[in-house]
Amino acid sequence: MSRLRSRGDPVATANLAASSAVVVDGSHPQQAVAVFAVGSEVDLHALIGGLHRMLQAAQCDALDAGRVVTAASELGHNILRYAGRGQITVRIGSLGARPVCELVAEDRGPGIADVDRALQDHFSTGAGLGLGLPGVRRLMDTFDLESQPGAGTRVVVRRWL
Ligand SMILES: Nc1ncnc2c1ncn2[C@@H]1O[C@H](COP(=O)(O)OP(=O)(O)OP(=O)(O)O)[C@@H](O)[C@H]1O
Ligand SMILES: [Mg+2]
Incomplete structure (x- = not known):
């Protein structure tokens, strides 16, 4: 299994290392x-529209x-293109005392043979620009990718709000 975890800021890394779960208070x-x-x-349209409404309800600023x-x-386009189907779970909640948005993108597609290469700018096996995953890594505060060839891919990313 390939695994890559962004170094990120120390707080984020410590939280991920402890496998802390984002807590969502439904009330x-x-x-x-x-x-x-x-x-x-x-x-994908439903994902983008729904996520946008969730972030607006959370009074997230426009840039975030x-x-x-x-x-x-x-992440959704990658699921569609490389795995055919999968799911993205969105959590807007808190980690410790900090408000956060978490995306968990999961599929049971072919997986990624070389995660390090997949995270390099301009690497693509699908005639894409190869900027999706490295772009996601730059846009978010934490980035965690696990993939097993033949079994699928799981990407967990978080952005502090
Ligand atoms: N969910 C996935 N399942 C299997 N392989 C994946 C998945 N997501 C990404 N990859 C692999 O990682 C590579 C890099 O992904 P990335 O999103 O950076 O670029 P791309 O999709 O090829 O192009 P772009 O996103 O710029 O249109 C892909 O070409 C593909 O080989
Ligand atoms: Mg892509």
């Missing part, structure tokens, strides 16, 4: 969790919302 008006199936372009929505779009 809190600004916190929410949603699972978006990804199997078609229509699903744009980053998170762009990251979700890139």
